[in-house]
Amino acid sequence: MAGMSFSSLSALETEIFHYIEAHQSDFIEDLKEWVAVESDSVQPHLRKEVMRMMSLAAARLAVLGATVNSVSLGSQQLLNGQHLPQPPVILGELGKDPKNLTICFYGHVDVQPARREDGWKTNPYTLTEINGNLYGRGATDNKGPVLAWINAVETYRALKIAMPVNFKFVIEGMEEVGSLGLEELLEEKQGFFSDVDYIVISDNLWLSKKKPALIYGTRGNACFSVEVEGGDKDLHSGTFGGIIHEPLTDLIALLDSLVDPTGQIQIPGIYDAVAPLTDEEKKLYESTEYDIEEHKNNSGVKKLLYNTKEEILLHLWHYPSLSIHGIEGAFHEPGIKTVIPAKVIGKFSIRQVPYMELSDVKQQVVNHLENVFAKRNSPNKLKVSMPLGAKPWVTDVNDPLYKAARRAIRTVFGEDPDFIRDGSTIPIARIFQTITQKRVIMFPIGAADDGEHSQNEKISRRNYIEGTKVFAAFFLEISKLRGQSNETSNPGTK
Ligand code: MN
Ligand code: MN
Numbered sequence: 001m002a003g004m005s006f007s008s009l010s011a012l013e014t015e016i017f018h019y020i021e022a023h024q025s026d027f028i029e030d031l032k033e034w035v036a037v038e039s040d041s042v043q044p045h046l047r048k049e050v051m052r053m054m055s056l057a058a059a060r061l062a063v064l065g066a067t068v069n070s071v072s073l074g075s076q077q078l079l080n081g082q083h084l085p086q087p088p089v090i091l092g093e094l095g096k097d098p099k100n101l102t103i104c105f106y107g108h109v110d111v112q113p114a115r116r117e118d119g120w121k122t123n124p125y126t127l128t129e130i131n132g133n134l135y136g137r138g139a140t141d142n143k144g145p146v147l148a149w150i151n152a153v154e155t156y157r158a159l160k161i162a163m164p165v166n167f168k169f170v171i172e173g174m175e176e177v178g179s180l181g182l183e184e185l186l187e188e189k190q191g192f193f194s195d196v197d198y199i200v201i202s203d204n205l206w207l208s209k210k211k212p213a214l215i216y217g218t219r220g221n222a223c224f225s226v227e228v229e230g231g232d233k234d235l236h237s238g239t240f241g242g243i244i245h246e247p248l249t250d251l252i253a254l255l256d257s258l259v260d261p262t263g264q265i266q267i268p269g270i271y272d273a274v275a276p277l278t279d280e281e282k283k284l285y286e287s288t289e290y291d292i293e294e295h296k297n298n299s300g301v302k303k304l305l306y307n308t309k310e311e312i313l314l315h316l317w318h319y320p321s322l323s324i325h326g327i328e329g330a331f332h333e334p335g336i337k338t339v340i341p342a343k344v345i346g347k348f349s350i351r352q353v354p355y356m357e358l359s360d361v362k363q364q365v366v367n368h369l370e371n372v373f374a375k376r377n378s379p380n381k382l383k384v385s386m387p388l389g390a391k392p393w394v395t396d397v398n399d400p401l402y403k404a405a406r407r408a409i410r411t412v413f414g415e416d417p418d419f420i421r422d423g424s425t426i427p428i429a430r431i432f433q434t435i436t437q438k439r440v441i442m443f444p445i446g447a448a449d450d451g452e453h454s455q456n457e458k459i460s461r462r463n464y465i466e467g468t469k470v471f472a473a474f475f476l477e478i479s480k481l482r483g484q485s486n487e488t489s490n491p492g493t494k
Contacts (some may be wrong), residue, residue, distance in 0.1 A: 003494070010159065013411065016472050019155050024465050027151045028134065030060075032127040034109065034143045035136035041110035041176045047084050050173045053109045056088045057146070057171050064153055066094035066169065073174075073181040089185050090191055094153065095166035101197040101478055104168035105431065107146035108203065110149065111138040112453045119455040141452035144459040145202035145445050145467065149270040152471035162165065163478035168196055175203075177408035179428065186435045195434040198401050198478065201429055202467075204444040205452065207420045208289040212409045212470075214402060215376040215442035216422035217317065217394035218429065222361050224256055226369055227383040235340040244340070246380040247328055251344045254382075257372045258348060259322045263305045263315065266349070267368040270320065271282045273356045275394075277318060284397070285313045288418045317421035320356060324348045351423065358389040362368030393430035394421070400484055401439050404477035411471045445470065 009017065020027075039053035058068045069086040077083055087110070114124035114137035122128040127136040138144070156163055174180045186193075191259040206213040228247040234246070290309050296302070307313045310387075315321065320480050328345040331337045352361055366384045373382045396402070397419045407416045433440045445467030452455045464470075 009411065009455065012476065013473060014157060015097070016155055016161070017158055017412075017469050020151070020465060020468050022149075023155075024461070026158075027465065027468060028127070028129070028461070030151070031134065031139065031144055031147050032136075035127040035138050036125055038125055038140070039110050039173065039274055040113045041174050042113050044078065044082065044084055047087075050087045050110050051085065054090060054171075054173045058090050058092075058111050060150060061090065061092040061169060061171075063427070064150065064157060065095055066092040066167070068092045073183060073185065076099060076174075076180060077158055078229050078298070086181060089173075090169060090171040090181060091189065092169035092171070094169075095163045097163070097166055097298070099482070100164065100166045100446055101482055102166040102168060102195050103475070103478060104170060104193065104196040104199045104438075105146075105149050106170045106172075106199060106201045106203075106428065107149065107308070108142045108172045108179075109146060110173040110176050111139070111141070111143070112176050114219075114455075119365075123432045124222055124457070125285045129461065132462065133460050134464060135456055135458045137440075137457055139457055140205070140446035140450035140459040142175070142203045142462050143324075148464060148468040149200075149202065149273065149471050152475065155468075155472055156475070162474045167193075168192070173430075175445065179431075182277040185432050186431065188436065193438060196436065196438050198444050199390070199432050199436065199438050199440045200474075201432070201440065202443050202445055202471075203428070204422060204426065204452055205446045206440055206444055206448055207418055209447045209449050211289045211415065212413050213418040213444060214397070214405055214421045215422055215444060216402065217354070218322070218392060218426045218442075219317070219421070219423055220356070220392035221349055221352055221388065221390045221425040222352055222358055222365075222386055223349040223385055223388040224347070224365055225385050226251065226348070227343065227385075228254070228346075228378075229381040229383070230340075231342050238338050240340055241338075245376070245380055246340050247380050248327075248341055248344050250373065250376060250378050250380055250382075251346050253325065253376060254369055254372055255278065255324055255327075255346050257368070258324065261323070265320060265322045267322075267364050269364045270350075270356075270361070273360065274319060275354050277314070281318065282310070284419050286312045287421060289315060300325070316423035318353060320350055320352045321423075322348060322350050351425065353390055354392050355392045356392070358386075358391060362386045362389070373419040390425045390427050391430055393426075393433065395429075395433075395440065399439060399441075400481050401441050402480060405441055405443055405474055407477050408470050408474035411473045412466055 003415040037053045038046050046249050058070050061068050062392050069091045073086040074086050075083045076086045093112040101186045122135050124137040196235040204215050264458055329343050360446055369384050430442045445463050447463055
């Protein structure tokens with residue numbers, strides 16, 4: 001119980017938490033069984049294991065008493081032309097009491113590749129407990145959280161307590177390869193969401209090792225490619241150096257014009273649509289637990305652009321950033337080659353924030369690069385494109401949904417969560433919100449050091465078991481929202 005007493009709990013909560021405590025080994029056994037399935041969606045030869053994992057997940061929901069519909073997505077064509085069966089998406093339903101609110105839980109049961117030789121201390125597909133941590137691929141991303149939710153529901157069933165909410169489930173097996181086909185399926189199955197009130201996604205991590213968090217925003221990502229082409233062949237610098245406009249010199253000037261040494265993006269107008277910083281948001285940054293030194297140590301970064309936690313979080317979450325990723329066509333091998341490359345392509349991306357529109361961002365980038373290029377009087381050809389654009393997401397932390405989650409966290413962990421954003425791009429929340437028009441919450445139970453996608457991925461026993469309790473408590477908090485206004489109020493989708 002994270003050191004707090006049960007004194008403030010209702011009799012119902014006490015009974016539920018007691019059951020969860022008493023059944024921890026069963027819950028860990030369940031996770032062990034799931035982790036043992038190599039449901040790696042990335043490697044084609046393991047696809048059958050993903051399929052097997054989907055069947056296990058469907059069977060687990062059926063045991064809860066849920067109606068399960070495994071919707072086939074057909075097959076996926078690989079770049080080499082090979083066809084692979086695509087795992088179905090599981091749509092589950094449990095409870096249809098018209099007096100209850102309905103929560104839809106989204107999760108995935110496919111995992112990233114993992115091999116012992118990659119530097120795992122234990123077999124990645126054998127859940128192993130060391131010092132209170134449960135190591136195994138998928139332990140935190142995302143099998144642990146999916147099971148925590150299922151176990152929370154199971155607890156009500158086992159105790160024969162009336163379900164305080166109706167449940168729906170969306171479980172997929174292609175998340176790690178970009179949720180292929182999911183968006184189309186959600187569009188097609190809009191009816192499934194018609195009676196859903198809230199959507200819960202538990203596929204992220206806290207910002208801290210110990211302090212719980214709720215996520216209310218993510219940045220988008222606009223990826224750009226800027227091509228400068230001279231002639232159709234590479235040239236010798238002894239023969240042409242000094243008498244031509246070199247494409248790589250043009251490109252470096254273009255790339256250098258994007259961002260200044262303080263991290264300010266130099267593209268005119270780029271900050272125009274950024275939401276103004278409110279006092280309320282400032283306060284959230286002040287109270288958020290974030291260890292700058294640890295962040296530096298973990299990444300090997302010696303000096304950050306900013307010295308305070310507040311400034312750093314502001315620049316990760318509230319403001320856009322621009323990063324330069326590479327140059328295609330430039331000589332990059334060791335040694336010397338006195339070549340003038342004929343065509344080079346620079347790659348950079350902008351992590352954009354609400355309310356920057358992708359089409360505006362693209363136009364601003366194109367205008368800026370064309371202006372810079374025009375001043376160079378270069379005869380080379382410039383081509384700017386945006387091959388990928390993912391939108392940002394933000395929602396209101398004062399939404400009753402977030403308040404309910406906050407109360408559940410306080411009940412279980414004895415403290416308020418941090419309200420955090422994610423500087424990366426996680427399209428799923430926005431996709432759900434846009435398609436279903438329902439309120440979405442990102443409700444993580446994993447800790448900052450869980451190492452998702454990395455070697456030695458883990459979830460701690462504490463996070464897994466207390467996370468189960470938090471979900472169980474959350475159901476009760478949601479049931480208290482019955483009768484409250486349930487319109488989607490400015491969820492920040494503009
Ligand atoms: Mn995930
Ligand atoms: Mn993942």
